[in-house]
Amino acid sequence: MASSDSQLLAFIDRQKLLLNRERDAEVERSSLLLSNCGPRLLEQKGLALLGLGIHEVKIGLGGKTLIELERPSAYHTNPTFPPHNLRTGDLARIEANITTKSKKQASTDTKDSTVEGVVYKVSDTRIVLAVDSEDDLGLPERCRLVKLANSVTYDRMDHAIEHLEKTIKGEKDSELTPLIKVLMGMMPPSPLNKLEDISFFDESLNPSQKEAIRFCLESPEVACIHGPPGTGKTHTLIEIIRQLASTSSKRILVCGASNLSVDNILERLLALPVSDKSPRLRVTRIGHPARVMTHQGILEATLDMKAARTDQAALAKDVKFELETTLALLSGKGKGVKGKVKGTERKKLWEEVKALRKEYRKREGGIVSSVLNESQIVVATCHSSGGRQLRNQEFDVVIIDEATQAIEAVCWIPIFKAKKLILAGDPMQLPPTVLSLDKRRKQQSKAASASSSKSQTKTSSGKSKVKPNLAKNATPIRPSPSNSRKDEENAGNGSGDDVKGEMAIEDSKSPSTPDSGTEEESAGSGSDDDAKSETIVANTKTRSKMPILRPSRSLETTLFDRLESMYGSGIKRMLNVQYRMHNQICTFPSRTLYSNKLTSHSSVANHLLLDLPETQSANTSTQASDDEETRKEILGTPITFFDTAGCEYFERLDGESGGDSDEGSRCNENEATVVKQWVEGLVEAGVGPERIAVITPRR
Numbered sequence: 001m002a003s004s005d006s007q008l009l010a011f012i013d014r015q016k017l018l019l020n021r022e023r024d025a026e027v028e029r030s031s032l033l034l035s036n037c038g039p040r041l042l043e044q045k046g047l048a049l050l051g052l053g054i055h056e057v058k059i060g061l062g063g064k065t066l067i068e069l070e071r072p073s074a075y076h077t078n079p080t081f082p083p084h085n086l087r088t089g090d091l092a093r094i095e096a097n098i099t100t101k102s103k104k105q106a107s108t109d110t111k112d113s114t115v116e117g118v119v120y121k122v123s124d125t126r127i128v129l130a131v132d133s134e135d136d137l138g139l140p141e142r143c144r145l146v147k148l149a150n151s152v153t154y155d156r157m158d159h160a161i162e163h164l165e166k167t168i169k170g171e172k173d174s175e176l177t178p179l180i181k182v183l184m185g186m187m188p189p190s191p192l193n194k195l196e197d198i199s200f201f202d203e204s205l206n207p208s209q210k211e212a213i214r215f216c217l218e219s220p221e222v223a224c225i226h227g228p229p230g231t232g233k234t235h236t237l238i239e240i241i242r243q244l245a246s247t248s249s250k251r252i253l254v255c256g257a258s259n260l261s262v263d264n265i266l267e268r269l270l271a272l273p274v275s276d277k278s279p280r281l282r283v284t285r286i287g288h289p290a291r292v293m294t295h296q297g298i299l300e301a302t303l304d305m306k307a308a309r310t311d312q313a314a315l316a317k318d319v320k321f322e323l324e325t326t327l328a329l330l331s332g333k334g335k336g337v338k339g340k341v342k343g344t345e346r347k348k349l350w351e352e353v354k355a356l357r358k359e360y361r362k363r364e365g366g367i368v369s370s371v372l373n374e375s376q377i378v379v380a381t382c383h384s385s386g387g388r389q390l391r392n393q394e395f396d397v398v399i400i401d402e403a404t405q406a407i408e409a410v411c412w413i414p415i416f417k418a419k420k421l422i423l424a425g426d427p428m429q430l431p432p433t434v435l436s437l438d439k440r441r442k443q444q445s446k447a448a449s450a451s452s453s454k455s456q457t458k459t460s461s462g463k464s465k466v467k468p469n470l471a472k473n474a475t476p477i478r479p480s481p482s483n484s485r486k487d488e489e490n491a492g493n494g495s496g497d498d499v500k501g502e503m504a505i506e507d508s509k510s511p512s513t514p515d516s517g518t519e520e521e522s523a524g525s526g527s528d529d530d531a532k533s534e535t536i537v538a539n540t541k542t543r544s545k546m547p548i549l550r551p552s553r554s555l556e557t558t559l560f561d562r563l564e565s566m567y568g569s570g571i572k573r574m575l576n577v578q579y580r581m582h583n584q585i586c587t588f589p590s591r592t593l594y595s596n597k598l599t600s601h602s603s604v605a606n607h608l609l610l611d612l613p614e615t616q617s618a619n620t621s622t623q624a625s626d627d628e629e630t631r632k633e634i635l636g637t638p639i640t641f642f643d644t645a646g647c648e649y650f651e652r653l654d655g656e657s658g659g660d661s662d663e664g665s666r667c668n669e670n671e672a673t674v675v676k677q678w679v680e681g682l683v684e685a686g687v688g689p690e691r692i693a694v695i696t697p698r699r
């Protein structure tokens with residue numbers, strides 16, 4: 001039985017409710033911060049930059065006004081911004097700086113001079129805000145920039161879910177495609193379109209990667225790739241893109257949850273060798289250039305750069321020049337201009353700006369369409385695929401990388417643009433960040449810790465001095481060879497079916513009720529595990545079992561999770577050889593998370609720091625035998641744990657927000673000292689500092 005109308009609507013309603021909660025949590029978080037703090041404190045928190053001046057006003061893609069701000073020498077001795085959290089894509093507001101005015105006068109001025117926009121570019125000394133407004137901006141001489149809660153992401157997700165609702169109800173012109181039907185449990189996935197022989201571009205692919213590629217190419221509507229860490233998800237996706245683009249001449253939209261993930265793919269696509277068999281791929285990257293500029297090659301692939309190189313660009317350039325000159329006049333910054341233009345002259349100039357901007361947008365729109373129409377592969381984050389530039393663009397396949405870190409609604413933004421969907425991710429790693437859930441969890445844990453606080457008074461506020469000889473406190477523990485052998489034996493004996501993705505729990509609830517019990521329970525009172533684990537309905541390698549659509553328990557339930565719940569493990573293929581970790585590191589996640597299916601490639605299975613060329617050459621120097629033994633121990637052990645139990649290494653919470661909030665910064669100096677000593681030991685033993693990374697779950 002396919003999803004009924006009531007199941008479909010219950011699903012949509014639930015998505016809307018969860019998205020609303022998330023939006024509220026985001027707004028609450030930022031507006032709380034903003035309303036409670038004065039400008040100075042906001043600057044200290046990295047949420048504002050004070051004492052700025054306008055350096056330049058220009059026109060950017062989409063006819064947006066780009067306002068470049070700086071720290072003028074009149075107010076600052078150092079032009080470099082203090083540390084801040086204003087990032088490209090953030091929503092921010094320019095306000096008049098009120099310090100020199102009377103409060104009453106200042107509040108009127110501030111209101112008049114407020115300009116909102118999106119942070120377009122950030123450097124150490126300049127920050128550019130892109131503004132969409134058609135009106136006279138009336139920019140203040142001296143201003144500050146304040147970060148705002150960002151609603152654009154939520155608007156696009158809401159829009160995508162509304163679009164889905166209308167499509168399902170038949171209210172939308174767009175077709176209810178087989179892809180949408182499969183994703184919504186209205187029909188099971190169609191049988192695979194068997195391919196006789198696939199000629200792989202990359203000869204080095206391992207069997208599980210080849211199987212995943214074949215599966216993705218043969219699946220008519222949807223296919224998932226489950227890639228544990230370092231198993232070559234990106235490697236596999238690159239081959240899929242090459243197969244689709246070069247062999248099948250398909251048009252592909254490559255998306256990801258983050259700019260980093262899509263740039264990683266783009267970088268690898270651009271580095272591919274070109275030959276008769278493998279022609280150059282026509283790739284365009286959509287997105288803020290400031291986020292994209294990791295290297296010149298990627299920058300060259302951006303829509304902005306490509307648009308600037310077209311023949312039509314010269315025509316738009318003339319209009320842009322005229323527009324910028326007029327804007328400079330209006331802001332009193334034009335050549336030979338003294339002060340701002342005022343009165344009717346100003347009004348007339350703004351009319352001109354409006355007309356010029358319209359003309360510019362028209363010309364630029366033509367350029368953008370022609371660049372995109374020539375692109376066979378478009379790369380964008382899920383969020384930016386919902387922008388104006390891709391509005392009328394259609395694709396054969398949409399690929400979403402890091403799909404297990406993206407909430408479902410954001411995936412729907414690109415899904416409507418294609419007939420087929422490929423998801424890659426790892427449901428066993430961290431789910432997407434969900435603010436509304438975090439808030440509830442904090443409340444729960446606060447309530448729980450309040451009840452036990454009397455018996456445990458020494459916690460985050462405790463400060464203990466670092467003891468002189470840490471080795472006596474925190475003892476390094478290394479898994480002994482016998483332990484690890486045992487692990488391997490155990491690994492061989494595992495039943496292999498205790499992983500979430502492979503579990504079979506026959507459904508016993510009514511299909512029409514949310515699997516989470518009551519609506520309120522489902523939203524908040526469940527444990528973390530509850531929130532992530534959906535009832536899994538099918539356990540079959542065939543993909544034809546009739547699905548049951550359930551409203552998601554929380555936004556942590558990703559589309560990948562949901563498809564696996566609906567269709568069982570047959571909807572995915574798992575990559576099972578990892579190329580990053582020593583086997584001793586790999587064994588634990590393999591056993592606990594991947595049913596013992598994760599194995600280590602021979603190139604990494606036994607590699608040690610001792611095998612590095614620099615540590616081998618350091619070895620030749622004459623060393624005291626004791627030192628040499630320690631060195632070998634440090635370099636010859638793939639994993640070491642420090643037992644700090646009983647050492648009284650207390651955590652400290654720094655920050656202004658006080659005990660009620662989690663906004664401060666957590667640190668544990670004693671643990672940091674242990675890490676520092678270990679790093680020093682590694683460097684002494686010959687490991688290059690550039691090879692060492694320290695990661696921490698603390699903020």
Ligand SMILES: Nc1ncnc2c1ncn2[C@@H]1O[C@H](COP(=O)(O)OP(=O)(O)OP(=O)(O)O)[C@@H](O)[C@H]1O
Nearest residue numbers: 204205206227228229230231232233234235236579
């Ligand atoms: N078939 C293969 N042969 C040799 N090396 C490979 C193969 N597949 C992947 N690798 C290497 O393994 C490493 C991890 O690959 P990749 O970055 O594609 O994995 P991933 O699953 O996307 O990683 P992450 O865990 O960061 O998501 C890379 O150095 C890649 O070159």
